[in-house]
Amino acid sequence: MAKNYYDILEVSKTATEDEIKKSYRKLARKYHPDVNPGDKEAENKFKELSEAYAVLSDPDKRKEYDSIGHEAFTSSGHGYNFQNMNYEDMRNFNFGGTSFEDLFGDFFGGFSSRTSRSKAKAAKGSDIVYSIKVPFADAVKGTTYELNINRDAQCPSCHGTGGKKTTCSACHGTGMASDGSFFASPCRACSGTGEKVIEPCAKCKSKGYVHINEHIKIKIPAGIDNDSKIRVSGKGNAGENGAPEGDLYIKTTVIDSPVYERNGSDLTINMDIDIFEAALGTKLTVPTPYGAVNLNIPAGVKSGQKLRLKGKGMPVLRKNINGDLYVVINIKAPEKLSEDVKDLLAKAQGLSPKLDRSDIVAKGTI
Ligand SMILES: [Zn+2]
Numbered sequence: 001m002a003k004n005y006y007d008i009l010e011v012s013k014t015a016t017e018d019e020i021k022k023s024y025r026k027l028a029r030k031y032h033p034d035v036n037p038g039d040k041e042a043e044n045k046f047k048e049l050s051e052a053y054a055v056l057s058d059p060d061k062r063k064e065y066d067s068i069g070h071e072a073f074t075s076s077g078h079g080y081n082f083q084n085m086n087y088e089d090m091r092n093f094n095f096g097g098t099s100f101e102d103l104f105g106d107f108f109g110g111f112s113s114r115t116s117r118s119k120a121k122a123a124k125g126s127d128i129v130y131s132i133k134v135p136f137a138d139a140v141k142g143t144t145y146e147l148n149i150n151r152d153a154q155c156p157s158c159h160g161t162g163g164k165k166t167t168c169s170a171c172h173g174t175g176m177a178s179d180g181s182f183f184a185s186p187c188r189a190c191s192g193t194g195e196k197v198i199e200p201c202a203k204c205k206s207k208g209y210v211h212i213n214e215h216i217k218i219k220i221p222a223g224i225d226n227d228s229k230i231r232v233s234g235k236g237n238a239g240e241n242g243a244p245e246g247d248l249y250i251k252t253t254v255i256d257s258p259v260y261e262r263n264g265s266d267l268t269i270n271m272d273i274d275i276f277e278a279a280l281g282t283k284l285t286v287p288t289p290y291g292a293v294n295l296n297i298p299a300g301v302k303s304g305q306k307l308r309l310k311g312k313g314m315p316v317l318r319k320n321i322n323g324d325l326y327v328v329i330n331i332k333a334p335e336k337l338s339e340d341v342k343d344l345l346a347k348a349q350g351l352s353p354k355l356d357r358s359d360i361v362a363k364g365t366i
């Protein structure tokens, strides 16, 4: 007596849909053609499991199968005959909305490893990465760069096809050797492409791409930073068999400013003031990337104090806002004084309250 589908899938007659699926996936994984290449017995077992699963995963078919029994069901023509299926049929089989791809995609890539060798569309061409150094001022204002890049562009004459093509007569365009076997290999006549060039393109000699040196203008947006990547779509290398071109990526390095220290979109500048300015307060001329501004320094400002100039920092990339500019005050004592100034300062010192350091001296003396 022939094995019934429940036995084949190693489940009980009362198994739930989930239990059946789980068991099928486990067993099919063991006998999957990708893990048993060239093994006819495994192939048959895989087909047997798939046929059983095709019936038991369909509630209507399962009901019919249960009521009339294995023999009657399989001879009624309401089931499936997986043993007669070849690779293509299997690949296209649909388990009530679930394909082999969905069932095995997570551990075998479905059957995709084979299909990509056959007629599946070739992937996009490779990307090109180009590094440029951007002066600080250009990073502030944004600019346009012109560069010459070497790349393999899609052949304009044949649009990447390599020439006039016709369907391969050996495989009738399937790209697979048509010996009907489940383990069909790519067609030798067309290397699995399913097509043959009958009139080779003269411009690219059938390669489908031409090496060019292209002049490209690139917009560098304001606010660009180190390792920013600008993508220029379709300016990479041509793909195979007329597939789209990859992209060009411009990687930027911003040259440091001699005066501004950058931290994201904020900038910092150190400004020296003398003791008179610190004591009396002053109006300080501060450079910013957008022109000099006057900044009020209050009398009694501390050394290291940070004053903020809102919105005078770097532009934030692709946003219409700016970071801030921080002015760090550094009080500089005079190094050389004339006798006159010394006298005046001593006089002023006598009139000023003495700085009280007793507390820190007491606390710090051990
Ligand atoms: Zn061409």
Ligand SMILES: [Zn+2]
Residues within 6 Å of the ligand: 168, 169, 170, 171, 172, 173, 174, 175, 176, 187, 188, 189, 190, 191, 192, 193, 194, 195
């Ligand atoms: Zn062929």
